[in-house]
Amino acid sequence: MSNQPEHPALLIPGPIEFDDAVLQSMSHFSQSHVGAPFVETFGETLSMLRELFQTTDSSSQPFVISGSGTLGWDLVAANLAEPGDEVLVLHTGYFADSFTDCFETYGVKATQLKAPIGSRPQLPEIEKALKEKKYKLLTVTHVDTSTGVLSELKALSELVRRVSPETLLIVDGVCSVGCEDIEFDKWQLDGVITASQKAIGCPAGLSISMYSSRAIETFKNRKTPPGSYFASFKNWLPIMQNYEAKKPSYFATPSPQLVHALHTSLTKILSKPLSERFAAHRAASQKIKKAVADLGLKQLALDPADQANGMTAIYLPEGVTVPGLLPNLMKKGVVFAGGLHKEIAPKYIRIGHMGVSVTDPKRTDIDRAIEALGVGLSEAGYKKP
Amino acid sequence: MSNQPEHPALLIPGPIEFDDAVLQSMSHFSQSHVGAPFVETFGETLSMLRELFQTTDSSSQPFVISGSGTLGWDLVAANLAEPGDEVLVLHTGYFADSFTDCFETYGVKATQLKAPIGSRPQLPEIEKALKEKKYKLLTVTHVDTSTGVLSELKALSELVRRVSPETLLIVDGVCSVGCEDIEFDKWQLDGVITASQKAIGCPAGLSISMYSSRAIETFKNRKTPPGSYFASFKNWLPIMQNYEAKKPSYFATPSPQLVHALHTSLTKILSKPLSERFAAHRAASQKIKKAVADLGLKQLALDPADQANGMTAIYLPEGVTVPGLLPNLMKKGVVFAGGLHKEIAPKYIRIGHMGVSVTDPKRTDIDRAIEALGVGLSEAGYKKP
Structure with missing residues (x-):
C-alpha cells in the first residue's frame, strides 16, 4: 500500500500522514535556489496555491516562506498593522492567545472577543464589537486546533x-486550508495564513499565506516600516512576484526540497475538483463523529455547525x-x-483526519482509528452507557 | 557512486550537494513533533550541535528553528539588542548591509566598519572604533558568501x-560552520548563527545557532520585550531546553523531516575528528585556488590569509x-x-566547495569543477597569459 516503513498512523491535527510521492x-537532489529548474518549480507552486485558495484575482498575493505556521502571525502583525x-x-481557544501575543510584540493593540470553550463568538456580539471601535483587522481562527471548533x-x-x-x-487557516472550503475571492478574505503539514499534506517547514490586493495596498500605505525583518513583506513581496514570473531573485534561501514536496502535494490535490476533497473530509469527519457519539462521548464543539471537518476534539470519560489511553492506542x-x-x-484528546488518511481509498486509517478508540477505552475500563 | 538521479554537481556557496543518507x-515517515521518538531525535541533534561548535559549556544554548539563515539575524537583533x-x-560585503537593515528594523543603531571589496576591516581600525563608542554587540561575517573573504x-x-x-x-557563520574551524568556547564567542544548507550538509529550511551564557544573560536582562514573536528567545528558549532534556513541548511545529536530515548529517560529520574535516576543506580549497592562479585569474580576496576554505570568488577575465560562461559550465x-x-x-563568479563534494573520496566534483572551468573559459575565447 505504501513504500514507507511500517509505523503507527499519525492521526493528530498535524503533522499528518504524507503521500509516498510527497515524501x-x-x-x-540538490538544486540552486536561483537556477531555472527550481525557479520554475517554485513559480508553479505559487500559481497552484491560487487554485487551492480559489482566487483568480491576479492581484492576490501568495507567499511561501521557510518557517512554521506561527510565522504567519508575524507576517500579519508586522506588515498589515502598525504600532498603535x-x-x-475572535477567540476560540489556544491560538487566539498566541496571535494576541504576536500582535502585542509589534505594538498592535489586540482586543479579544471570547467564547466559552467549544463555542465561537456569535455574529451579534461581533457586530456590537465592530460598532464600538474601529478595527484595522479582524482575525478569526478558521479551525481552532486546540478545540476542533470551526468558524463560519x-x-x-x-x-x-x-x-x-x-x-x-x-x-488563521493553519488547520483548515486543504480540508475546509475557503473561497478567497468570493468571501472577500484579505489574508489567510497556513502551514504545510496539515491538510495541505506536505511536511512541516513552510509558512504559506495568501493576501488580497486590499491587504497588499494596506501594506504599501504603511506610515512606519514593517516591524520584522525575516517576516517583512518589503523583503518577500518582490521575491514571490519574481518566482511566479519565473525570474530568479534572492532575499533568503528557500528550501528546494520542501517546495518540491509542496509542488507534488498541490499537484495531487488539484488533480481532482476541490469540492470532492472537501466532501471526502466531511464524510470521514461524520464517520468519526458518529462513532464518538455511539461510544457515548462528547466533543468539545457541541453544535454540529461548529465542528471542524479535519479534526475532532473529544472529552475523555x-x-x-x-x-493512560494514548500510549496504548x-x-x-x-x-x-x-x-x-x-x-x-x-x-480531552484530539484526532486529526486530514489528507491521504481521508482521501486515499487504499488507506484504512479512519476505520483503524475508530476501532482502536473503542478497544482502547474499553481496556481503560470505560463502559459505554 | 550515489543513489541520486544524474544531475549537474551543485558547486555554489550553498545549497551544496547532499549525502544520499541525508536526502x-x-x-x-511522518512523526508527531511532540512524540517520544522525534523528541529523542531532536534532543540528540541539539547535543550534536554543541560538538560541531566545539562547546562543552553546558550553559551555551543551541537553537534549531524552521526558517532560513536570514532568520538568525532576527534572532540576534530582536533578542540580544534593544531599541536604541x-x-x-564589520563589513566585508553584501551580508553586512542586510544585517544592518535587520538591526535597524528592530530600532538598533548599526555602525558599519567597511573594508574595500575583497578585504576585511583590520584590527587597528576595529580597536579605534571600539574605543570611540560603547557597542552592545560587534558582528562579523566569518565567511562573506558574496566575496569569499574569511575573517579571523x-x-x-x-x-x-x-x-x-x-x-x-x-x-555570521552561515558560510563557515562545518567547513571552517570555530572554537566557540575557546574563542569566547557569544553567538554564531548559521543555516543548514551549506557546510553542515542538510537541505535548506533550518536556522541553526549557538549562544553563550553571556548572550543568554543579556537576553534575560532586557528592559524591553523581544522585538519579534517568531524569532523570540522568550518563546524558543524553553522549547530548545525541553527538547534537549527529551521532554515534549510546543511553541511552533518543527520540521521532523529536516531535523532527521540534520541528525543524519551531524552524525556523519562527527564520526571523524573535526580537524580532519577542516583539513579536507583547506586542501580542496588550495587545489581550486591554485588552479585559478594557474589560469591567470584573480580572486576577490587578494590576501591568502583572507581566503575562505569553503568557497572561491573569482574575477572573470x-x-x-x-x-556567457555559467550555462556552458x-x-x-x-x-x-x-x-x-x-x-x-x-x-565575477563564485564556486562553492563544501561538504560531500570535498569529503567524500568517491566524488570527483572538485576535479570536474577545475576541468570545466578551464575548458569553459577557453571556449569563451579566453587564453591564459
Whole structure:
C-alpha cells in the first residue's frame, strides 16, 4: 500500500500522514535556489496555491516562506498593522492567545472577543464589537486546533463588509486550508495564513499565506516600516512576484526540497475538483463523529455547525486519562494528540483526519482509528452507557 | 557512486550537494513533533550541535528553528539588542548591509566598519572604533558568501575582550560552520548563527545557532520585550531546553523531516575528528585556488590569509561574461554561482566547495569543477597569459 516503513498512523491535527510521492520529493537532489529548474518549480507552486485558495484575482498575493505556521502571525502583525493600531481577535481557544501575543510584540493593540470553550463568538456580539471601535483587522481562527471548533467565514465576511468595510478580515487557516472550503475571492478574505503539514499534506517547514490586493495596498500605505525583518513583506513581496514570473531573485534561501514536496502535494490535490476533497473530509469527519457519539462521548464543539471537518476534539470519560489511553492506542497503530487548551488540557484528546488518511481509498486509517478508540477505552475500563 | 538521479554537481556557496543518507532522511515517515521518538531525535541533534561548535559549556544554548539563515539575524537583533542600542557591524560585503537593515528594523543603531571589496576591516581600525563608542554587540561575517573573504575570529575576540569586554561578539557563520574551524568556547564567542544548507550538509529550511551564557544573560536582562514573536528567545528558549532534556513541548511545529536530515548529517560529520574535516576543506580549497592562479585569474580576496576554505570568488577575465560562461559550465556538469556583491556582481563568479563534494573520496566534483572551468573559459575565447 505504501513504500514507507511500517509505523503507527499519525492521526493528530498535524503533522499528518504524507503521500509516498510527497515524501519522495523531500529527497530531491540538490538544486540552486536561483537556477531555472527550481525557479520554475517554485513559480508553479505559487500559481497552484491560487487554485487551492480559489482566487483568480491576479492581484492576490501568495507567499511561501521557510518557517512554521506561527510565522504567519508575524507576517500579519508586522506588515498589515502598525504600532498603535487596534485589532479584534475572535477567540476560540489556544491560538487566539498566541496571535494576541504576536500582535502585542509589534505594538498592535489586540482586543479579544471570547467564547466559552467549544463555542465561537456569535455574529451579534461581533457586530456590537465592530460598532464600538474601529478595527484595522479582524482575525478569526478558521479551525481552532486546540478545540476542533470551526468558524463560519462567509457570514462573518458579510458582517464585516456591512458594519466595518475598511476592516481587513484575516483568517488563521493553519488547520483548515486543504480540508475546509475557503473561497478567497468570493468571501472577500484579505489574508489567510497556513502551514504545510496539515491538510495541505506536505511536511512541516513552510509558512504559506495568501493576501488580497486590499491587504497588499494596506501594506504599501504603511506610515512606519514593517516591524520584522525575516517576516517583512518589503523583503518577500518582490521575491514571490519574481518566482511566479519565473525570474530568479534572492532575499533568503528557500528550501528546494520542501517546495518540491509542496509542488507534488498541490499537484495531487488539484488533480481532482476541490469540492470532492472537501466532501471526502466531511464524510470521514461524520464517520468519526458518529462513532464518538455511539461510544457515548462528547466533543468539545457541541453544535454540529461548529465542528471542524479535519479534526475532532473529544472529552475523555471519567477515569480515563490521556497518559493512560494514548500510549496504548499507539501500540494499536494509531497516534492521537492530547489536549492543548490550557484550561482543560488533561481532560480531552484530539484526532486529526486530514489528507491521504481521508482521501486515499487504499488507506484504512479512519476505520483503524475508530476501532482502536473503542478497544482502547474499553481496556481503560470505560463502559459505554 | 550515489543513489541520486544524474544531475549537474551543485558547486555554489550553498545549497551544496547532499549525502544520499541525508536526502533519504528527508523522506522520513511522518512523526508527531511532540512524540517520544522525534523528541529523542531532536534532543540528540541539539547535543550534536554543541560538538560541531566545539562547546562543552553546558550553559551555551543551541537553537534549531524552521526558517532560513536570514532568520538568525532576527534572532540576534530582536533578542540580544534593544531599541536604541549601538552595534558595530564589520563589513566585508553584501551580508553586512542586510544585517544592518535587520538591526535597524528592530530600532538598533548599526555602525558599519567597511573594508574595500575583497578585504576585511583590520584590527587597528576595529580597536579605534571600539574605543570611540560603547557597542552592545560587534558582528562579523566569518565567511562573506558574496566575496569569499574569511575573517579571523580568534584575534578579533582577543581584541574585543581587551578593549571592550562587555561587547558581545556575534558571528555570521552561515558560510563557515562545518567547513571552517570555530572554537566557540575557546574563542569566547557569544553567538554564531548559521543555516543548514551549506557546510553542515542538510537541505535548506533550518536556522541553526549557538549562544553563550553571556548572550543568554543579556537576553534575560532586557528592559524591553523581544522585538519579534517568531524569532523570540522568550518563546524558543524553553522549547530548545525541553527538547534537549527529551521532554515534549510546543511553541511552533518543527520540521521532523529536516531535523532527521540534520541528525543524519551531524552524525556523519562527527564520526571523524573535526580537524580532519577542516583539513579536507583547506586542501580542496588550495587545489581550486591554485588552479585559478594557474589560469591567470584573480580572486576577490587578494590576501591568502583572507581566503575562505569553503568557497572561491573569482574575477572573470576581460570579455567573458557570467551569462556567457555559467550555462556552458552547467552543460559540462557543474553549477557555479554568479556574483552577488552589488557593486561588481556581473564581473565575477563564485564556486562553492563544501561538504560531500570535498569529503567524500568517491566524488570527483572538485576535479570536474577545475576541468570545466578551464575548458569553459577557453571556449569563451579566453587564453591564459
